[in-house]
Amino acid sequence: MEQRFLLETKEEEDMFRKYSDWRYFSNHFIQNVTSLVNEAKLRTGREDMAVPLESFKLTISGSGSYKVIRYRFEWIEFADSTGGQIIIGDVFEVEGLFLLGDGILDITVSSGYVIESVSPPGDADSGIDLRWNNVTNLESGEPEVVLRQRAFGVGAILREHAIMIISVILVLGIGSFSVWYFRFGKKAEKRVKGVAQPPEVQFELQDDEEKVVDLLRATGGRLYQSTVAERLEFSRSKTSKLLTSMEKEGRIRREKKGRQKVVILTNETRD
Template sequence: MTRRWISFLFVLLLLFGSVFFSATPALAQETEYRATYTLIDVHGGGSATWTIGHRIALATREEEDAFRKYMEEFEAIEGTYIKEFSNRINRIIRDAEAATGRGMMAKNFDISYEVTDAAIGRFGVIKYQFDWIGFAEVKDGNIVVGDVFVDGFFLSRDDALVIRSPYNYKVDSVTPKPDVTRDDELIWYGLRDFGPGEPNVVLTYMPVAPIWIFGIIAILVVAIALSILKRKKTKRRMTEDEIMKSDEDRVTELLREAGGSMYQSAIVKKTGFSKSKVSAILKSMKDNGTIQKVKKGKENLIRMS
């Protein structure tokens, strides 16, 4: 595999973000937050979800309006960008497959955007995402990340790399040492030039707790259940209308955090609700005049009224 990773993020910006920057030069004045980040969310079978995000500082209302307008216009030609994005990723993955001898493929390509608030201001975030099947080697119960980076990995000064381990796995070894380690994440900041096969991370599966632990848990569950049954006589049960209202509040909060609009599929993912439940909630909210549904291709874009 060639050093395509060096220029990959820059190519994405040339494909997409630079058009917007030319209209709003002040948006690149970001300091504490890295402008570009790559999140590799590793899964238990060795696959990974990649998210390449670019943050754009929105210092004024005019800049935010310009960002939203540009992204709305982008949706009309999104398919062209996704095709170019997937072509470049597939070329990289073919090289990695040839170098490692491991079967690989990429799927679920997506480009999305959102407006978020941070401690240092408001940002527009453009995200490129895909699933890399066969990304990491699975060996002797361990997940080993790194062999796809045959020639290393390069982070420019404004870049950050985050590798997130799957549930029930712990970091056994990592090279080079990350700048930040928190919970299940390893974080490196640019400027950094990783060596061949780096970053290298070995993740070890943590076995389930001993059987006696489950015995204690079972006793606690029974005790809690008895306590709940006892209190139910004096505690009014929440009605179906109240449950729906609580769920609507949650969806409303998500929409506000996203700047007032989200795709319906994103709401399903964020809430963890089933598709049918989200559809019922959105129907109720639409009937109440809380939201509007806008058809975008095969997706529904949900906007606050």
């Protein structure tokens, strides 16, 4: 779960303090997620479904009046694996799975997979990234996404255990919305049974947006978009998506120059 704060009012500062407090994270978010996973386990019959306590992480990044709080966890056996396919969908039958009740749903598939079928079709589909603009329009059990391993893949792509990393973005001060990001990874290692201790709060040095801001500040406030991708070693697709988000937030603007785009820091971000 990722929450972004523009700390321009006392209310926003109070909200930031609340959500960055480990006690809130432990007493509310972890308990809510654990309850949802237990319900999904009963509904799907996948007995190995779990969210290891040690996988919960709280990180804080950002600078000045712009802060980002990220909640992260692993969901083992999120999807069903059968007949050489991974099928996503049955956990969406659990009421309240989307903790904020609305928002955007993104599913990102790693390079080891291809999307075989999607129902209902997403509002955006790049072949790797799927997006539904409002989860309230989805019925129980939707969306259903079927993945299969790429023909050239090597053994470890399709696994009995699928790990799900879930993020939610809540933007305060501009009007709020939420985004759920689902990404599939490799099979989880077997975990030692027993009571795990609460993970420590980890502070990230920078997120991707802050890297872009620092790069632009160091180069006079403007760079070609292709140069941003090259300097930060981001793919063109990732750079475009990241800059589009930053442009909507008012952190940068872009101007067309010939066949290229120039990325320019806004005055507010320069300060």
